[in-house]
Amino acid sequence: MQPTATTAAPAALPPRPLPRALLAPRHWPGWLGLGLLRLLALLPLPLLRALGAGLGELFHALVPSRRRIVRINLRLCFPELSEAQRRRLARAHFRALGMGLFEVPVAWFASDRRLRRCTEFVGVEHLRQACADGRGVLLLTGHFSTMELGCRLVHLAGFPFHGMYRRADSAFADYWMCRLREARLGLPMVPKEDLKRIVRLLRRGGLVWYGPDQTLEAANAVFVPFFGQPALTLTATSRLADMGRARVVPYFPQRVNGRYRLVFEPALENFPSGDDTADAARINALLEQAIRQVPEQYFWVHRRFKDGPPGRRDPYAR
Numbered sequence: 001m002q003p004t005a006t007t008a009a010p011a012a013l014p015p016r017p018l019p020r021a022l023l024a025p026r027h028w029p030g031w032l033g034l035g036l037l038r039l040l041a042l043l044p045l046p047l048l049r050a051l052g053a054g055l056g057e058l059f060h061a062l063v064p065s066r067r068r069i070v071r072i073n074l075r076l077c078f079p080e081l082s083e084a085q086r087r088r089l090a091r092a093h094f095r096a097l098g099m100g101l102f103e104v105p106v107a108w109f110a111s112d113r114r115l116r117r118c119t120e121f122v123g124v125e126h127l128r129q130a131c132a133d134g135r136g137v138l139l140l141t142g143h144f145s146t147m148e149l150g151c152r153l154v155h156l157a158g159f160p161f162h163g164m165y166r167r168a169d170s171a172f173a174d175y176w177m178c179r180l181r182e183a184r185l186g187l188p189m190v191p192k193e194d195l196k197r198i199v200r201l202l203r204r205g206g207l208v209w210y211g212p213d214q215t216l217e218a219a220n221a222v223f224v225p226f227f228g229q230p231a232l233t234l235t236a237t238s239r240l241a242d243m244g245r246a247r248v249v250p251y252f253p254q255r256v257n258g259r260y261r262l263v264f265e266p267a268l269e270n271f272p273s274g275d276d277t278a279d280a281a282r283i284n285a286l287l288e289q290a291i292r293q294v295p296e297q298y299f300w301v302h303r304r305f306k307d308g309p310p311g312r313r314d315p316y317a318r
Contacts, residue, residue, distance in 0.1 A: 016179045022172050030172040040102065041109035045118060046258060048102040056098025060091055070094070070300040072315050077227035078295070092296035099255065100145030100297075107152040108180040115260075121157050123264035127249050130267040131159070136202030136246035137267075140237065141253075142213045142287045143299040146260070150253025151209060152184045153262045160186025161207035164198065167191055185209075202244025212237050213287055214302055223309050224281035227288055232307040238272035238279040252290040255297060263290075 022030075040048065060067055070093055074086040081089070106115075130137050139154065139161055141147070154161060163185055168174035178189045190197055190208070201208055212234045220239070223230040241248050247267040254261040265286075272279050291298045303316050 015183065016175065019171070019175065022175060027172045030170070030176075034176060037105040038109055041105035045106065048106065049099045049258070052098035052100070052102035053095040054098065055101065056094040056096065057091070059098065060094035066301050067094075069303055069316060073300045073302075073304060076229050076305060076315060079228075089296055090300070093298075093300050096145040096255070096297045097299075097301065100148065103146070103149045107149040108184060112156055115153065115156055118258075119153055119156065119260045119262065121153075121262050121264075123266075124157055126264045126266045127157075127159060127251070130247045130249050131205075131207070134205045136205050136244050137207045138202070138237065138241055138244070138246050138248045139207055139209045140248050140250045140283070140286075141209070141211050142290065143211055143302065144253060144294070145297045145299065146253040146255050147211070149260065150251075150262060151181070153253060153260065154209075154251065155185050157262060157264075159207055161209055162187045162198075162201055163189045163209045164192045164211075165189050198240065199243045202240070202246040208240075208244075208246075210237065210240065212283060214299075214304075222277045222280055224277060224284055226284045226304065229305055230309050230312070231284065231305055233280040233284055235276040235280050237283055238276050242272050250286050250290070252293075254294050256294070 021027075043051075067090065070090045071086065074081070074089055074093075078086060078089070127137070127139075141150065144150065151163060163181055165178070165181075168177060182188055187206070190201070192198075198208055220236060221232045221234050224233050225231070226233065237248065240246065248271050249267045250265040252263050252265075254263065268282075271282070273282075305315055308314065
């Protein structure tokens, strides 16, 4: 199924002015890297995925600390699998991570026509319906290896949106990630700490990307189940939807048989419910359902369970 845009294609955003400081010699390696990404985007997608899978295999072999985290996560979340099955899943996960890395230049530089040829859109009507009365929408998803390309595909489906992001430590990387993403998402990026601006955008009927599944701090978070394990989970989804008077539409990108699938689900009913803990558990259940469809593509390298309820030992401790 191919989407129909909700509105006429928006005018292209003017590019962010280039700070002169980024022309300094210390940033020249960054310019070389950017040029390499542009060249990589010209390669056929099957070749890029093969290169990425090979890099993932290398990462799996040479970075035992991350391999250990992935295996611990899979043991906690998939106890029904045998040890051999979990090891195969871990290896497939590293291959998926590598593919995702090599898909970044495609997300930033490939033409719309090229991506449409290899993408299936499912449930676009759900997002179109959520936008119909002018209310804002939180585009809810998780951290998958297809995340960067998945964002590009949302815009390709006809829905420009604001990306919520965490600032990069490098000024060069921060500038170019924002500039290239804005060129392909259609609307400006918004730092996640700028809560007032995010709420204002939602109240004005904007669409804002949000991935709540990587908890970096204990404030405004609760312990709710995730794959049967108590996981510290942000309650910000409820608060943003409430303050922004916005609907929440889950969407999930998938890599399937050498193609891409972008799945939109119906807007959440009775959300927020008034119970932040119940809402957080509901979000985790949605994410878990989506992860089970393509388990190797989720970010298992993240220490999702490092913060536990009182009395629980850190599963990653040696």
